[in-house]
Amino acid sequence: MSFWIRRLASIALAVGGCFLIDWFAKENLKDFIVRLVVLAALYITLAVSLNLINGITGQFSIGHAAFYQVGAYAAGLATVTFYKSQPLGLALWIPLMMLVGGVTASVAGLVVGLPSLRLRGDYLAIVTLGFGEIIRIVTQNLKVVGAASGMAVEPKMSTPMIWLAWLLAITSIAVCRNLLQTAHGLGFLAVREDEIASSAMGVNVTRTKVAAFVLGSAFAGMAGGFLAHYEGFLIPTMFTMDVSFIILTMVVLGGSGSVTGSVIAAILLSTLPEFLRDIQQISMAGLVAAAISIIAGVVAVRYVSQHVHTPSTRRIAYPGAIIGSIILTVVLSKVLAFIPTLANASTDGSRIRLVIFAVTLVVLMLVRPQGLLGHREFGWGSLRRSEA
Amino acid sequence: MGLAEEVRGLSQAVLTLDKATIRFGGLFAVRDVSFSIQSGDLFGLIGPNGAGKTTCFNLITGVYKPTAGVVKFGDTVLNGQAPNRICEMGIARTFQNIRLFSSMSALENVVVAGSLRQKSSFISALSYLPSAIKETGEIRARALELLKVMDLEDIADVRSCDLPYGKQRRLEIARAMATDPTLLLLDEPAAGMNPQESEQLMRTVRRIRDEFGKTVLLIEHDMKFVMNLCERIVVLDHGVEIASGGPAEIRNNPKVIEAYLGEAV
Ligand SMILES: Nc1ncnc2c1ncn2[C@@H]1O[C@H](COP(=O)(O)OP(=O)(O)OP(=O)(O)O)[C@@H](O)[C@H]1O
Ligand SMILES: [Mg+2]
Numbered sequence: 001m002s003f004w005i006r007r008l009a010s011i012a013l014a015v016g017g018c019f020l021i022d023w024f025a026k027e028n029l030k031d032f033i034v035r036l037v038v039l040a041a042l043y044i045t046l047a048v049s050l051n052l053i054n055g056i057t058g059q060f061s062i063g064h065a066a067f068y069q070v071g072a073y074a075a076g077l078a079t080v081t082f083y084k085s086q087p088l089g090l091a092l093w094i095p096l097m098m099l100v101g102g103v104t105a106s107v108a109g110l111v112v113g114l115p116s117l118r119l120r121g122d123y124l125a126i127v128t129l130g131f132g133e134i135i136r137i138v139t140q141n142l143k144v145v146g147a148a149s150g151m152a153v154e155p156k157m158s159t160p161m162i163w164l165a166w167l168l169a170i171t172s173i174a175v176c177r178n179l180l181q182t183a184h185g186l187g188f189l190a191v192r193e194d195e196i197a198s199s200a201m202g203v204n205v206t207r208t209k210v211a212a213f214v215l216g217s218a219f220a221g222m223a224g225g226f227l228a229h230y231e232g233f234l235i236p237t238m239f240t241m242d243v244s245f246i247i248l249t250m251v252v253l254g255g256s257g258s259v260t261g262s263v264i265a266a267i268l269l270s271t272l273p274e275f276l277r278d279i280q281q282i283s284m285a286g287l288v289a290a291a292i293s294i295i296a297g298v299v300a301v302r303y304v305s306q307h308v309h310t311p312s313t314r315r316i317a318y319p320g321a322i323i324g325s326i327i328l329t330v331v332l333s334k335v336l337a338f339i340p341t342l343a344n345a346s347t348d349g350s351r352i353r354l355v356i357f358a359v360t361l362v363v364l365m366l367v368r369p370q371g372l373l374g375h376r377e378f379g380w381g382s383l384r385r386s387e388a
Numbered sequence: 389m390g391l392a393e394e395v396r397g398l399s400q401a402v403l404t405l406d407k408a409t410i411r412f413g414g415l416f417a418v419r420d421v422s423f424s425i426q427s428g429d430l431f432g433l434i435g436p437n438g439a440g441k442t443t444c445f446n447l448i449t450g451v452y453k454p455t456a457g458v459v460k461f462g463d464t465v466l467n468g469q470a471p472n473r474i475c476e477m478g479i480a481r482t483f484q485n486i487r488l489f490s491s492m493s494a495l496e497n498v499v500v501a502g503s504l505r506q507k508s509s510f511i512s513a514l515s516y517l518p519s520a521i522k523e524t525g526e527i528r529a530r531a532l533e534l535l536k537v538m539d540l541e542d543i544a545d546v547r548s549c550d551l552p553y554g555k556q557r558r559l560e561i562a563r564a565m566a567t568d569p570t571l572l573l574l575d576e577p578a579a580g581m582n583p584q585e586s587e588q589l590m591r592t593v594r595r596i597r598d599e600f601g602k603t604v605l606l607i608e609h610d611m612k613f614v615m616n617l618c619e620r621i622v623v624l625d626h627g628v629e630i631a632s633g634g635p636a637e638i639r640n641n642p643k644v645i646e647a648y649l650g651e652a653v
Pocket of ligand 2: 441442443484
């Protein structure tokens with residue numbers, strides 16, 4: 001009995017928290033920031049669900065935007081077709097449509113998951129990426145969903161249902177966490193570690209992989225279902241390959257396999273680069289200075305990790321290397337500003353967004369190949385402790 | 389043939405290979421190998437390098453499908469069954485080139501294997517229902533017991549790739565035991581162990597048979613280990629069976645001595 005009381009309490013807490021975020025955001029934040037709050041929740045869902053396939057089960061799927069798109073279009077199309085002729089209000093209808101998006105995407109996940117039984121590593125990556133492109137190009141030419149000019153999803157939500165997006169994000173986190181806390185979930189990790197040994201220990205490798213694909217794509221599809229009614233408009237260019245890459249970057253950056261890592265990386269990468277859009281003028285001098293400093297920083301951090309072995313020196317050396325390269329950026333940008341060709345050239349923030357993703361990934365691979373958190377999780381009592 | 393062996397011959401065979409054969413291109417890795425293992429046997433499979441011993445294990449556990457011949461577990465034909473199905477039926481193995489789940493802890497390795505016969509559903513795991521929590525706890529408790537049997541309880545939380553070689557080998561046995569097999573296949577369990585460790589392992593394997601009632605089939609190059617432990621032995625060379633019998637017979641068999649090129653057997 002006490003279990004159900006605790007369970008209900010934690011669900012109530014999660015739902016309450018979502019409404020609190022909703023209320024706080026609408027009262028205090030600018031529209032532009034509210035949008036980021038919503039997108040952060042969607043990207044958490046996407047990153048956590050890709051992490052289930054990619055990090056936890058070890059299936060190198062990289063076309064996650066495809067499932068996002070399938071969910072979005074399925075939900076959007078259902079609303080356009082059926083909403084008028086049914087009695088439900090929008091507040092109930094939209095969660096229902098998210099389920100429709102989730103189910104449709106999970107069917108797509110099943111279809112893509114099946115080749116994963118035969119393909120490994122890069123080959124699977126190519127198949128999933130190709131699947132994403134096929135979906136996008138098919139919708140681009142499909143009249144019922146507006147082809148290349150897109151489709152209006154009427155009615156859309158009157159105000160952003162921030163709480164719903166966050167509830168979805170929290171649910172996806174909870175499901176992954178639950179899985180990893182039980183014996184079932186360890187089977188997923190085992191498949192990632194060694195398929196031959198897993199099957200020799202009785203793990204049904206086929207079923208595990210397919211389950212990961214179906215579950216992972218279901219969450220992406222639900223996020224898509226939300227997006228359709230949040231934007232009120234769907235167009236194939238919303239789901240290009242770079243969306244897939246951004247989600248993948250989040251998983252890798254957070255540390256493949258770590259749910260907390262995915263969440264942190266999703267929040268960082270979905271919000272920080274957006275602020276760059278606002279900056280109209282970024283001077284070339286600054287960019288060149290940053291590039292040089294990043295290289296210097298990477299070299300410094302690698303030097304420390306390979307040659308400095310006393311923990312106390314390391315504790316100073318790491319922050320030192322990072323702060324040093326930031327100072328170097330500032331100083332260099334002032335110095336370089338004396339060179340006229342650099343001082344006069346500039347670019348705008350939105351153009352270098354993707355550059356930043358690429359640079360982040362390259363730096364990460366050099367400095368910390370296991371990702372921010374590696375395989376670790378924050379604040380979970382888990383199987384990993386030996387006392388009950 | 390003595391009376392005891394005759395009685396044994398009448399009892400139900402746990403595992404039967406009948407002219408089992410596998411070909412890799414032009415190479416017969418295992419050719420027309422036939423033997424049968426009775427319940428409660430401590431059975432040895434020996435032979436020089438490349439004789440086809442590991443390949444035999446792979447045939448039995450479904451990693452490879454026999455090109456010809458039959459592998460039977462009790463009355464069930466195993467040919468073409470998936471490895472996880474074969475494990476479910478009751479055959480578990482260890483690997484010669486250790487295949488632990490390397491980034492997982494020792495305990496987690498055993499829990500994965502121990503979850504084979506769990507009853508709680510996938511959905512109950514996803515929603516973290518009491519049934520799943522309880523069963524996970526039970527599987528964990530059993531896994532800890534097995535770690536104790538293999539003398540590994542102190543390293544339960546250590547990542548398996550950080551363990552020394554001897555402990556990794558013992559962890560492989562604990563993991564295989566966790567699937568609660570009828571037949572346990574050990575591929576060179578004593579490889580890389582020092583004499584004390586291997587002495588200790590010998591006692592443990594005997595205990596696995598006597599106390600836990602497992603039938604054991606093991607491959608081993610350490611002749612002292614095999615001769616002291618196994619009651620029946622089959623010798624392979626170049627994929628063919630060249631001898632079978634008790635340790636004394638094997639030790640004096642000229643074909644075996646020749647195969648091992650005068651090595652002390
Ligand atoms: N998948 C495969 N493809 C081709 N040849 C193989 C394959 N697996 C094994 N072989 C060959 O089959 C023969 C038997 O190999 P196996 O590993 O069974 O020997 P073994 O008796 O276990 O030897 P060792 O004592 O060295 O472990 C070898 O010649 C090996 O090269
Ligand atoms: Mg071998």
